[in-house]
Every structure is written in C-alpha cells, then in structure tokens.
Amino acid sequence: MKIGREYFKQAAGIWSLLIANLKFKIGFSIVVVIALLGIIGPFVTPDPLTYHWDESGLPPLTLGHLLGTTAPWGQDVFAQLCTGIRNSLFVGILGGGIGTLIAVLVGTLGPYKGGIADDIANFTTNIVMVFPVYPALLVLSAAVPKEGRSVLLVATLIALTSWPWAARTIRSQVLSLKEREFVNLAKLSGMSSRSIVLREVLPNMMAYVTMVFVLLMGGAMLAETGISLLGVGPIPQFHITLGSMLYNCMSNPVASWREMWWWYIPPGVVLTILLSAIFVMHSGMDEVFNPKLRRV
Amino acid sequence: MKYYGFDKSPLEQYITFWQNLLRGDLGVSISLFPGNSVVSIVGSRIPYTLELVIPVLIISFLLGNWIGAKAAYIGGKLSNFIYFLSVFSNRLPSFWFGMVLVYLLAIRFHIFPPYGYQTLEIRPMLWWDISTWNPTAFLDKLRYFCLPFISLFIVYLGGWATGMRAMVIHELDSGYIRYAEALGFRKNKVQSYAQRNAILPQFTGLNLYLNALIGETTVVETVFGWPGVGRLMYQSVVSQDYSVIFGSFLVVMIVVVVGNFIIDVLYGLVDPRIRIGGRA
Numbered sequence: 001m002k003i004g005r006e007y008f009k010q011a012a013g014i015w016s017l018l019i020a021n022l023k024f025k026i027g028f029s030i031v032v033v034i035a036l037l038g039i040i041g042p043f044v045t046p047d048p049l050t051y052h053w054d055e056s057g058l059p060p061l062t063l064g065h066l067l068g069t070t071a072p073w074g075q076d077v078f079a080q081l082c083t084g085i086r087n088s089l090f091v092g093i094l095g096g097g098i099g100t101l102i103a104v105l106v107g108t109l110g111p112y113k114g115g116i117a118d119d120i121a122n123f124t125t126n127i128v129m130v131f132p133v134y135p136a137l138l139v140l141s142a143a144v145p146k147e148g149r150s151v152l153l154v155a156t157l158i159a160l161t162s163w164p165w166a167a168r169t170i171r172s173q174v175l176s177l178k179e180r181e182f183v184n185l186a187k188l189s190g191m192s193s194r195s196i197v198l199r200e201v202l203p204n205m206m207a208y209v210t211m212v213f214v215l216l217m218g219g220a221m222l223a224e225t226g227i228s229l230l231g232v233g234p235i236p237q238f239h240i241t242l243g244s245m246l247y248n249c250m251s252n253p254v255a256s257w258r259e260m261w262w263w264y265i266p267p268g269v270v271l272t273i274l275l276s277a278i279f280v281m282h283s284g285m286d287e288v289f290n291p292k293l294r295r296v
Numbered sequence: 297m298k299y300y301g302f303d304k305s306p307l308e309q310y311i312t313f314w315q316n317l318l319r320g321d322l323g324v325s326i327s328l329f330p331g332n333s334v335v336s337i338v339g340s341r342i343p344y345t346l347e348l349v350i351p352v353l354i355i356s357f358l359l360g361n362w363i364g365a366k367a368a369y370i371g372g373k374l375s376n377f378i379y380f381l382s383v384f385s386n387r388l389p390s391f392w393f394g395m396v397l398v399y400l401l402a403i404r405f406h407i408f409p410p411y412g413y414q415t416l417e418i419r420p421m422l423w424w425d426i427s428t429w430n431p432t433a434f435l436d437k438l439r440y441f442c443l444p445f446i447s448l449f450i451v452y453l454g455g456w457a458t459g460m461r462a463m464v465i466h467e468l469d470s471g472y473i474r475y476a477e478a479l480g481f482r483k484n485k486v487q488s489y490a491q492r493n494a495i496l497p498q499f500t501g502l503n504l505y506l507n508a509l510i511g512e513t514t515v516v517e518t519v520f521g522w523p524g525v526g527r528l529m530y531q532s533v534v535s536q537d538y539s540v541i542f543g544s545f546l547v548v549m550i551v552v553v554v555g556n557f558i559i560d561v562l563y564g565l566v567d568p569r570i571r572i573g574g575r576a
Contacts, residue, residue, distance in 0.1 A: 130556070132511035135529055135548050139541055142533040165504070222389055226515045229391055230530055246392060250519070261399050268392035275387035 006199065010206045021288050027281030034274050038089050041082025048079040048240050060262045068262040071252055080240050081266050087234070087241040088221050088271070091155045095220030098159035099166065100213040106163070107170030108201065111178060112193050121167075129164035134226050136161050141232040151234045151241070154227070158220045166212045173208055177201050207289040211282055218278040225271055242267040325532075325540050334543035338525060342547060344413065345524030348441075349513055352448045353506060360456025361498055365491050367457065368464035379461060385454030391515040394447035398519075401443065411521045413440045444520045448512065452505060459501060463494035499563050506555045510548060525551075 018024045042048075052074035060068040060077075067077035110121035140157045141149060177183065178201070186200050202209075221242075227233045228243025231251060236244035249263040304312070325332050360382075367378040402410035467473060467490040476486050514526030521527065525544050532540035 130507070130549060130552055132507050132514075132548055132552055134511035134514040135526070135545055136511075138514065138529055138533055139545050142536075142541065218387075225389055226391060226512070229515055230518055230533075232533060246395070250395070261396075264392070264395055265399075268389060268396065271392070272384070272388050275389075276384050279383055279387060 006203050007206065010203050014207055014210070017288050018285060021284045023280050023287065024284030027277045027279070027284060030273065030277035031281065034085060034270060034277070035089055037082055038085030042079070042086055045079035045082050046076050048075055048083045049238070050075065067266055070248065070263055071260055077245075077263055077266065080245055081242075081270065083240040084242040084245050084267055085270060085274075087151055087239055088224060088243070091151055091158070091224040091241065092217040092221040094152065094155035095158040095162065095224070096213050096217030098156060099163045099216040099220065100209060102159065103163040103166035103170055103212060103216075104202070104209060106167040108174050108197050110171055111174045112197055121171075125164045125167050125171075128161065129168075131161055133161050133223055134230075137223060137227045138230060138232055141227060146235060149233070149235055151239050154224060154234050155220065158223045159216075162216055162219050162223065166216060170205070170209070170212065173205055174201060177204055207285070211285050211289070214278055214282050214285070218275050218282075221271065222275060225267075242271050325537055334539050337540060338528065338543050338547045341523060341525045341528045341544075342551070344522060345510075345513060345517070345526060346551075348444060348448070348517070348522060348524060349506075349509055352445060352452060353502070353509060356449050356452035357456055357498070357502065357505075360453045361460045361495060363453070364457040364460025364462075365464050365487070365494070367461045368468065369487060375461070379458065382454035382457035382461070385450050386452075386458055388451050388454075390447050390451045390512050391519050393451065394444060394516055394519045397443050397447055408443050409440055410443075413437070413520075413522050444516050444522055448509065448516055451512075452509065455505065456498065456501075459498055460494060463497055464490055467491075467494045496563075496567050499559070499566060502559045502562075503556050506559065507552055510552055510555075 019028075052069070053072075055065070055069050055074035058065055058069040058074075060066065062068060065076050065078065067081065069076055070080070106121050106125060110118040137157060140160070141154065144153065144157075183196060183200055186196050191199075224233055224241060225243035225246065228236065228241055229246045229250065231247050233239075233243050233247070234241060236247045236251075245267045246264050249260060252260075325334055325337055363378065363382070367375045367382075398410045401407045473486060473490055476489060513524065514529060516522070517524045517526040518530045525548055529541060529544040529548075531537075532544065
C-alpha cells in the first residue's frame, strides 16, 4: 500500500509539471481527440463489418457515408476508421505496456542481481536488438495458426520484439541511480535489494519509464500496421485495425486498390498524425524531465 | 517425404538441420520453388534488397545531416518549421506513404510505373553490375526504383534531420564553440567544428537505422513488388515454405550484423578517440 502511495504521489507531481509544457499540451490534446474518435466512434457509426452490396465503392461525402464505402462489400469507411483507431490504440497500449514491463524487468534485474543474471540479461538484449522488427514479426505471426491471431496476441508479439533499446537505456539509468546517496543510505539501513528497487530506484525513474512507454506505444502501433499490411496481423476479416484496412484494400481482388484512395489514405493520415502527436508529447516530456533541454 | 527428411523423428530432423546449417546448407524450398536450394533462392534476392537499402541509408544520412545542421544554424521560425516537417516526415509509415505515392505519381499522373522493378523486355540489371550495364536498362530501372526509394528516403531523411538539428544546437551551446567565437573564428570554421562533433552520435544512430530500414524494406518491397529478400519472405510466409522463411530470416540477420560491423569500423575512422590499439 505504501509503495502504491509513493508512486501515486510521484505521478501527481509529474502531471502538474507536464501540463504546463506547451509541446506536451499540443501532443496530448491531439492524442486525446483521436482516442475519443476511437472510443465514441464505434457506438454512433454503423457496424463496420456488415456487407451492403448495394452501396459498394461509393466515393467520400456521399449521403450517410462521410468517407465513402469499401469496394465489393460496401462497408462504411468512417465506421471502419473509428473501430480501427480503437483496436490500434489497444495494440499500442497493450504492446507498449508489455514492452515497458519487459524492459523494466530486464533493465533493473541485470544491475541488481549482477554476475550471471546480468550477463544473461545483456546477452538477450543484444540478441533481440539485432532482430529486424518486421521480419521477426512476420516469422512469429506465421508460426501461429491463423485462427489464433487475435489483437491481444499480436500486441504481445510486438512487445516481445520491441523492448531491447528501452531495456538498455533503463539499465544505464539504474546504474547511475544505484550510486546515489539515498540508495546507499537505504542499503545501510538494511533494506533488501528488492525493496530498494521498488521503493527507491523505480519511483525515481517513473518519468523516464513513462517516456519509454509513450515511445513503445507509438512503435507498437506502427509495427501492427506494418504486419497487418502484410496480412499477418490480427485476422483482417474480423479485427479492423488501421493496418488491416490497408490490407483489405490492397488485397482486394475486385477493385484495384490503387484507385480507391478514400479507403487507404484516411488510416495512414490518422496514424501519421497520431505518431507525430506522440512524438511531440514525448519531446515535451523530455523538456520537462531533462532541465538541460528546457531552453532549446 | 523422404527427400525433405520428414520421415525421421523431430529430434533427428533437428540434428540434421544443424549439421546442414553449419555446412552452409539451408535445405531446399518446399512449396514456392520446389527442389531449389534455399541458399540459391535467397542469394539471388539479396542484391535487390541491398540495391534499395544502401542508397537510402547513405543518401538520407548525408542529406539529412546537412539539412539538420543548416536548420540549427539559421534558427528562428524557419528552423522550427523544418523541425516540425522532419518530425512529421519521420513519423510517416513508409509503406503507406508508398501507397500514396503510387496513387499520386503513378495512377493520377503517369510519371512512374506503379509496380515491379523492370520492364519485361529489358534484361534485369543491378546498379553495380558493369558487365550488363547499358543506358536503356539503367533508365528503365531508375523509373521503377524512384517510388520505393522516395517512400523510404523521405522517412529516414526526417529522422536524420531531427537528430542532427538537436545535436548541433547542443554543440553550438558548448564551451569550445563559445571560445572559438570569442577568438573571432570565421563562422564557417566554427560551424564545421560543431558539425564534426555533432555527427558522432548520428553515426551510432546508423546502426539502429539500418535495423529499422531493413525491417521496413520488407513491407515496402511487398507494396511495390520489388524482388528482394523481404518480398521473398512474405511470399514464403503466405505459402508456408518454412525452410525459405528460416533461410531468409537468417540471411537478413547476417546482413544486419555485417552492416553493424562495417558501421562500427567506420565509427573508428571518424572518431579518433575510440580507435582500437590504445595508442592514446
């Protein structure tokens, strides 16, 4: 309980600092607007998966279809976009969350256990770091039977390939924090190394871990779009994500995908704006947490 | 079944696999190119991937760093504008950007061909292959090369420019630059000092960018039908050709590791402090 309160106090302090920063405010509000589109949108738009053969391939701004409809199936593109945002954000939060968790575990375990554990942690980090993300995901998702590829599974797979650089930076943060006086004091007062990590080191890294999470979240959404475009993401017939919209459009045998710009341009625009907003948010956080940068 | 060794127990198959791997034999393709050895299939595709990756990496590195440095010197509104532009372009998903380029430049205005890597009648040619080099094939290839190149290039250009701008601003603020300015050095001289120090972290970034670039090329190659390792991998995943999937993944890893090694050696060339040998 006490640990929980410490983290909460930290978080509240961080928040009041952040919201005063202009870059963070801009980025955060764009993310919120897009997230609202994804959260509220699916409730007010028609079902994105139902076929309407009579409304196939309508261009944008037709009555009732803000962004037109898809080609042979006649699904509403705007409805798909809203559901896609929701699922992609889900992948982002989940993939980013799991990735951050792994990174924190590997990054703190190494310096604190030392010896063989540290060697293994470093070795694993270096190995996974060399994996190029898309080929690795392609192989991993291909190894899973098609029926099993849910949004959850894809998010986990993305998390499994995205954590190494984060683990490395967290490790170096831990190494520098470890030498500070307050940690030495905690050690002298007889705290176990587990509670030193949980109560002294990690609360002081909260800001940094949040930044890592934000970046990993953006990366997870981009990776999901990439592998969905190749058709090895969540099953595109049941799970609409921003990437599976691109895939459905591209693998479309009826209408040439190249002509139907209203189908594949919106998901990309939304994704680009979302990723840029996340980056601006991240650099705003950087300015707040890193006093050296504040003036630039 | 006997040919692929599927009649043996999994353990036996696994041991044979390693024995063959150590001899440089990755087995034969199962469904895509039945009977062809994986090494020859993957080997014939690597040059096409490198042909795309190497120009993107080198040109975006040079131009991006130049733009970033210039943006840092001029300062003010224009600099901020370049910053936002480069952040935005770095966040573009390259494969989607490629699709948009196809729509605009190939479908709307017929400037570039939308798909493929070579007109059928013309004999395939690689950039560096002097024996088959001829102007017609070169120009033809250039037309096909442009769209996938641009879609990757713009994205990485933004990345380098963002990083370089931040690094040069950081360096311009440091003591030795202030001192040089106080001594009345020419502006060009001061800037070249700042630039030389700012480029070092960028070189470290080259490793990360190479990994990301090779990954993204997989998707971009599929969008454009570029016959590299990435597209091969995609095809073999679709047709469940496990030996080819594994072989191409292994080759991609080897390319990344060798690339990283070359970059590390280059880093020694640009930064005299880390040269091995301990003469310092």
